[in-house]
Amino acid sequence: MEVAVTTASKRREILQPKAMELAKEWGYTYVPRERHSIDKMLEDSDILVVVKATRVDLFKKGQKEAFYFHPSGSHLRALEIRRSGRDPLIKAANISPDDKIVDCTLGLGSDAIILSVATPKGQVIGLESVPYTANIVKHGLQTYESELDELTQAMRRITVQTYDYTEWLIEQPTNSQDIIYFDPMFHEQVASSNGINALRAFANGEALSEAAVLHAKRVARKRVVLKDSYHSPVFDHFGFEKIDRQASHIYGVIDCSEGSL
Numbered sequence: 011m012e013v014a015v016t017t018a019s020k021r022r023e024i025l026q027p028k029a030m031e032l033a034k035e036w037g038y039t040y041v042p043r044e045r046h047s048i049d050k051m052l053e054d055s056d057i058l059v060v061v062k063a064t065r066v067d068l069f070k071k072g073q074k075e076a077f078y079f080h081p082s083g084s085h086l087r088a089l090e091i092r093r094s095g096r097d098p099l100i101k102a103a104n105i106s107p108d109d110k111i112v113d114c115t116l117g118l119g120s121d122a123i124i125l126s127v128a129t130p131k132g133q134v135i136g137l138e139s140v141p142y143t144a145n146i147v148k149h150g151l152q153t154y155e156s157e158l159d160e161l162t163q164a165m166r167r168i169t170v171q172t173y174d175y176t177e178w179l180i181e182q183p184t185n186s187q188d189i190i191y192f193d194p195m196f197h198e199q200v201a202s203s204n205g206i207n208a209l210r211a212f213a214n215g216e217a218l219s220e221a222a223v224l225h226a227k228r229v230a231r232k233r234v235v236l237k238d239s240y241h242s243p244v245f246d247h248f249g250f251e252k253i254d255r256q257a258s259h260i261y262g263v264i265d266c267s268e269g270s271l
């Protein structure tokens with residue numbers, strides 16, 4: 011997969027050093043923007059990273075919509091947590107402030123941010139198998155300034171690793187994390203979830219594997235949590251108990267704490 015980094019066409023001289031620095035850090039080729047259109051530049055690379063003044067966009071051949079980091083849904087959820095202390099994912103995962111959590115499917119980072127808001131004394135690791143998506147989201151989590159202090163701090167505490175979750179879980183010691191969370195791509199398009207639809211072209215769409223669930227149960231001290239569509243057969247197949255139905259999805263849990271097996 012050929013990935014190139016360039017700048018927005020406006021203010022390109024000012025943005026050039028940052029684009030060159032990110033290209034070097036991520037191991038991609040820097041290509042000067044000059045007066046070329048995005049479509050023209052995509053004739054020579056599969057993925058184009060465009061560094062703008064306030065964000066970094068990902069473009070793909072044949073794909074109209076760009077993908078970029080934005081805390082989107084997590085902003086409203088953080089406001090609700092501030093108001094009521096409640097969030098369906100925090101409830102499903104039964105989180106304590108010092109929990110060590112692994113979000114195996116980082117995606118846009120929205121759930122990881124909420125998990126981090128709920129664990130100010132803990133740790134959140136976000137795994138993403140698609141390297142350019144992981145890079146963009148990691149960069150966003152490190153640089154985005156939210157007007158909500160707790161959101162900015164939560165973003166900075168997340169550790170992003172470019173990793174396939176099955177490979178990562180296999181390497182972890184038994185009982186070394188508290189909660190393991192999976193949110194694989196739904197196969198049906200969810201109309202209300204624009205961020206996820208933009209992510210779709212830049213995401214790994216594979217289904218949850220036997221090996222991943224087996225090792226997640228070994229690595230988690232407390233719970234393995236899965237988010238999926240309400241009618242997904244995956245819950246029953248792997249023994250997740252469905253617990254909290256939302257408009258577009260439902261959470262399922264496997265309790266791994268002592269005495270639960």
Ligand SMILES: C[S@@+](CC[C@H](N)C(=O)[O-])C[C@H]1O[C@@H](n2cnc3c(N)ncnc32)[C@H](O)[C@@H]1O
Binds near residue numbers: 120137139175195
């Ligand atoms: C539905 S999105 C997750 C959305 C995320 N929960 C959020 O709040 O933004 C699923 C993400 O998991 C990633 N993914 C899928 N399979 C993976 C794997 N085996 N290892 C790591 N990441 C994976 C996809 O590339 C995609 O970015």
